[in-house]
Amino acid sequence: MKSYRRTIQIVIFLAVVLLGGYAIGNAVFSDNGSGGLPKIGSKPPDFALLGMDGKTHRLSDYKGKPLIINFWGTFCPGCVYETPDLQSKYAAQDGKQFEIVGINLGEDDLTISNFVQNYKVSYDILKDEDRTVEREYGLRSYPTTFFINPDGKIEDIFIGPMQQKDLDARLSRLLKT
Known part of the structure; x- marks a missing residue:
């Protein structure tokens, strides 16, 4: 009886390890829309979010502009x-060369x-109240910044806080396309 019980425990343990490994591997290495960030060269997921200005903003509202x-x-x-650097760059060009959209991750209006x-x-601040857009973009770390070219394709993705030089380099590439 003791040997039989030990065998069952080993089988259950192996099943848990295999299922757990599969689940973790699937979550980490999955290539579907919810399993990772959209890729450079692809179109970003569309969104329709309420802005702090009380209007609904869509990705298509920014079409044709970096x-x-x-x-x-x-x-x-x-x-x-990184917010002061983003604001400084935006204010210096007054929305004429490129747009910035800040998507807040579920915080209250106040x-x-x-x-x-x-x-x-x-620049426009939008509210992702239920964090749906966050999931669609596959975010795993904050801040995450997407650089979208005028053709509507992702030019670059920066994960983590940008220093001024990081922003300058990406913005320079974005404005050349």
Whole structure:
């Protein structure tokens, strides 16, 4: 009886290890829309999100112009760190050469408004209240920034906080296409 019980325990253990390994491998290495970031050269997932201006903004609203999509939250030190550089670049060109869209990751209006006022953010801030767009873009780390060329394709993806030189290099490439 003891030998039989031991065999069953080993079989159950192996089944759990195999199923767990499969689930983890599938989540990490999956290549479907929900399993990872959209790829460079592909079109980004569409969205329709409410902005802090009370209007609904769609990805198609920015068609034909270079676009930076920055996923951020006030809870993210890296997001806070890079905001002044994004704002500075945006203000310097006054929305004439490129657009920036900041997509907030599920925070309340008061928190977002206070942040926007404190950092004098003038580019569009959209609210991903249920974090659906975050999932569609496959985010795993914050901030994550997508650089979209005028043809509507992803030119580059930057994961983590950008320093000024990172932003300058990507923006320079984006504006040349």
